[in-house]
Amino acid sequence: MNGRYLWVWTLVLGLVTHSASVNRMVSLPPSERSVSRPLRQSEDPVTPEGDFGGGERDLEEPLNERDALRRVLEEKEELLSRIGMLERANRELTLANSVIASTPSDEKIGNTRPADCADHFVMGAKTSGIYEIYPFTCLCGEPLRVYCDMETDGGGWTVFMARQPGDIPLGFNRSWSEYRSGFGDASGEFWLGNVHLHAMTSSREYALRMDAHLSSGDVKFGAWGSFRVSTEANRFRLSLSSYSAESTTRSNCLPNVNGLLFTTYDRDNDETTGNCAVTEGGGFWHYRCNNLIHPTASRSEGLTSSCFNNQQDTAVFLQLKIRPVICESFVKTIFLNANKCHSCP
Numbered sequence: 001m002n003g004r005y006l007w008v009w010t011l012v013l014g015l016v017t018h019s020a021s022v023n024r025m026v027s028l029p030p031s032e033r034s035v036s037r038p039l040r041q042s043e044d045p046v047t048p049e050g051d052f053g054g055g056e057r058d059l060e061e062p063l064n065e066r067d068a069l070r071r072v073l074e075e076k077e078e079l080l081s082r083i084g085m086l087e088r089a090n091r092e093l094t095l096a097n098s099v100i101a102s103t104p105s106d107e108k109i110g111n112t113r114p115a116d117c118a119d120h121f122v123m124g125a126k127t128s129g130i131y132e133i134y135p136f137t138c139l140c141g142e143p144l145r146v147y148c149d150m151e152t153d154g155g156g157w158t159v160f161m162a163r164q165p166g167d168i169p170l171g172f173n174r175s176w177s178e179y180r181s182g183f184g185d186a187s188g189e190f191w192l193g194n195v196h197l198h199a200m201t202s203s204r205e206y207a208l209r210m211d212a213h214l215s216s217g218d219v220k221f222g223a224w225g226s227f228r229v230s231t232e233a234n235r236f237r238l239s240l241s242s243y244s245a246e247s248t249t250r251s252n253c254l255p256n257v258n259g260l261l262f263t264t265y266d267r268d269n270d271e272t273t274g275n276c277a278v279t280e281g282g283g284f285w286h287y288r289c290n291n292l293i294h295p296t297a298s299r300s301e302g303l304t305s306s307c308f309n310n311q312q313d314t315a316v317f318l319q320l321k322i323r324p325v326i327c328e329s330f331v332k333t334i335f336l337n338a339n340k341c342h343s344c345p
């Protein structure tokens with residue numbers, strides 16, 4: 001039993017003991033009962049023995065036996081209510097511990113290295129920057145260099161796509177193979193790689209966040225409670241759901257991409273007769289070539305969308321990032337310091 005349980009159960013046992021004493025008191029003959037009263041101030045006048053009142057009590061009628069019994073019963077009900085609250089709290093702690101226990105731990109799979117930026121955060125890293133991660137299915141592989149956002153909404157975010165101003169724009173009109181393995185540099189513009197996104201999101205439940213700095217000066221974000229990328233054999237099918245009402249964009253910038261396959265100029269998996277990656281540039285989970293936002297569009301065409309504000313606006317800085325979903329609020333507070341819990345199964 002850990003210290004937290006011990007604390008809770010100490011309180012529970014204390015209240016049970018108190019409740020038992022109340023029960024005993026109710027069963028006593030009236031002459032042997034006493035009525036609890038507030039502690040008195042030292043300057044309170046001394047009242048004659050046998051008088052229920054004195055001081056402020058003078059304003060009240062002495063408790064008769066029925067009132068005394070009612071008060072005892074009310075106190076008993078309150079105690080039982082508090083015991084119920086503590087029991088519920090204990091069940092929540094038990095559930096929270098099971099969440100921790102069921103999370104694939106590095107030790108269980110022989111990997112003592114951080115699998116994502118949330119692991120780095122838990123291990124004490126609180127500064128945004130470049131970190132090395134080891135997704136669970138890459139135990140024998142080289143570490144991945146990623147940018148970790150350790151500040152936004154509590155931190156712990158692994159950035160898997162970044163678009164930002166630079167002297168030489170990184171071209172995003174890349175092949176299936178390049179989107180598969182990733183390209184660019186984590187310190188600037190880059191795509192982590194679909195095979196790595198699959199490795200990560202098949203090991204833990206992840207939430208998605210999109211941060212956009214706009215040419216108008218506004219800063220907007222969209223959030224989704226569930227993000228998962230399937231295998232390459234399944235053409236990196238995307239599962240995206242639970243759009244968050246906390247998002248500050250005007251609308252859901254990715255409203256129709258759930259269930260879509262990934263498309264590049266050399267792998268046409270979209271549902272149109274043509275190839276959206278050819279006509280729109282970049283690689284993405286294309287929905288009929290008219291996604292509200294196309295994060296991998298060419299810089300010259302601009303990352304323009306009407307989903308940010310009430311009018312067309314252009315993102316000059318855009319990040320897509322993921323973080324493990326943790327539903328137990330106290331666990332999330334401990335580990336990620338976030339305020340809200342997204343949807344969970």
Ligand SMILES: [Ca+2]
Pocket residue numbers: 268269270271272273274275276
């Ligand atoms: Ca097509």
